[in-house]
Amino acid sequence: MDPELMLRWLHVIGASVLLGTGAGIAFFMTMAHRTSDVRLIAGTARIVVIADMVFTATAVVAQPLTGWLLARATGWGLSEGWIVTSLVLYVLTGAFWLPVVRIQIIMRDLADEAVRNGTALPTRYYRLYRLWFTLGIPAFTAVLAILWLMVARPVF
Numbered sequence: 001m002d003p004e005l006m007l008r009w010l011h012v013i014g015a016s017v018l019l020g021t022g023a024g025i026a027f028f029m030t031m032a033h034r035t036s037d038v039r040l041i042a043g044t045a046r047i048v049v050i051a052d053m054v055f056t057a058t059a060v061v062a063q064p065l066t067g068w069l070l071a072r073a074t075g076w077g078l079s080e081g082w083i084v085t086s087l088v089l090y091v092l093t094g095a096f097w098l099p100v101v102r103i104q105i106i107m108r109d110l111a112d113e114a115v116r117n118g119t120a121l122p123t124r125y126y127r128l129y130r131l132w133f134t135l136g137i138p139a140f141t142a143v144l145a146i147l148w149l150m151v152a153r154p155v156f
Helices: 004-037 038-074 081-117 123-152
Strands: none
Touching: 004 038, 004 123, 038 081, 081 123
16 A cells, blocks of 8 residues: 555544544533433543543544654645644644543543432532533634645645
């Protein structure tokens, strides 16, 4: 198989995992939250944390590596505007994603504790959920912009 084609494929797979896992996590956590069912929220939060660690974290590491190798293989300079903009957006995404992961872990723990104690979710859970949702918007938007830059490769 052509090495450049393989790198392109791996890079697209990584981008798909970032977008798909991000969208899936946001959807399932939001849908569970809307039920107000503490057990469902706790179970969903456990799965969301695992998915982020297995899928998102793997893609987060793979994307810059495959991107760099792909740029070398194709002769694209890392100083090209669309690549620089993608990298800035990637760092921005990480700046939002890392706190989101920590917040998910705390939300999971709060929900698990509420299930164990047979209590309602504490006020802190709801504050964290709003913050989690708010931080997810710019992170997801940045990922969409990066994907557009990957495909369009605009000159600027």
